[in-house]
Amino acid sequence: MSQHRQPGASGRTGAIPALPDLPEATVSRLPEYLRALHALADAGHETVSSEGLANAAGVNSAKLRKDLSHLGSYGTRGVGYDVALLVDQISSVLGLTQCRTVALVGVGNLGHALAGYDGFANRGFRIAALVDADRSRVGEVINGLVVRHVDELPQIVAEESISIGVIATPAPAAQAVADQLVAVGVTSILNFAPCVLSVPDGVDVRKVDLAIELQILSFHEHRKASLTALPATGGSALTALPGGFAATDTQEAIGT
Amino acid sequence: MSQHRQPGASGRTGAIPALPDLPEATVSRLPEYLRALHALADAGHETVSSEGLANAAGVNSAKLRKDLSHLGSYGTRGVGYDVALLVDQISSVLGLTQCRTVALVGVGNLGHALAGYDGFANRGFRIAALVDADRSRVGEVINGLVVRHVDELPQIVAEESISIGVIATPAPAAQAVADQLVAVGVTSILNFAPCVLSVPDGVDVRKVDLAIELQILSFHEHRKASLTALPATGGSALTALPGGFAATDTQEAIGT
DNA sequence: AGGTGTTTGTGAAGGGGTGCACAAATCGCG
């Protein structure tokens, strides 16, 4: 967090949704709750207890209740939460009531897969434009979309109201692409390139680095191997590896 | 963290590496430091100051120093850190001195891209096996590897010493695949399927959900739009939110 | 209506992470 929000700045009662200024940790878990709720709705459940939803989302039930309490009181004591109501509430808070359009830059190996990934459309995102800096790829059709040149970004943003830019280029090209996205008014970027982007204030960048995830797993694997190789100091339960970060913080990040 | 380690259990001086029991937040940042260090080494730098490395990794310099201090004192006051030495140290701590082999399950859209992603090989990981449950895909050659059936996992693990399993299947199939991986002895899983996996203690699962990242961005986008629509109570700066959270987080991992 | 059982919402305690600010340590130079 680069800066803390000033304490009273969000009070502002009277506005339409009255933004509750959610803790960042809560925001990062809301999408997981939403996914679990959709699954429960598909399974026919009309209400869920905090315990049930917490299990489906892989978190502690107390944590779930506190998270939801930040959105307001949408549960009924003795009964639980109304699934449909909660879906609407969380969707609204996340800004998913309107379908958000995404521009994807870089149609290499990874970009190709992202362009065809159906997990986006299922959850309220529409890839509206494919862009690449390599003119030899311009014109190629992927999943019904024509690849356009990165220089056309201004027109593209004018045509479709792009709200998020996804960077799937090689690392050396990423910063230039980010600059171009910012220049045409994009204020949210999802970066798959393994490098740090520098952007002006007001622009959000989230980074996903597939290799980093593997390296973190490698660390734990390494540690587990070292421990089991030791003659067991005094604790006998080393085989079970009580240690654990097993499924907790894991099982949901990107949390960390 | 599902459980805390008992206070004195890790002291155990005398073992070969003397595992320092790193904070989880530090572990999630080490890969980013490693990437930045490689870039610096390629650029010809032999030493870096904490300030320089922190900038390259997108973190605070004090945080970086504290993180590195957990590994031991490998810096020289008044000079900085030896790049090559630090690369070796971090690689060693992360267990990257040996090349780790990965089995990838699910060669659909996403799996296909992961199989061809060169970011893995570059950083010490080798995809040693491609596996799918769909027999119509078995035999297909991707990036020089033949797709094999998931039932062959026992033989595959016997041939290659698999240390990490990557699940890139649709959500409904993920749990069954995880069970099979665990059954053949895999204790680290990277899960791209949008669902919660349940695994026994001792098995680490990290989850990467591309749609969740977009939803988190959507929230901030939504909030920014609501705020700018307001007459601005007092705060004008919206804060870029460059920092992030553990694992897959903003501008640095996942993160978390 | 009243009692009982269930579940939410939250106060409070504790742990962990972050960042400031400074002392200790090292280098280079006169």
Added chain:
DNA sequence: CGCGATTTGTGCACCCCTTCACAAACACCT
């Protein structure tokens, strides 16, 4: 050899987050 400049390593205070535990609230049954 001593001094100043530079940079690391870390004690400390603060803040956020997590978790426990419990009172308040609601539904259902008799």
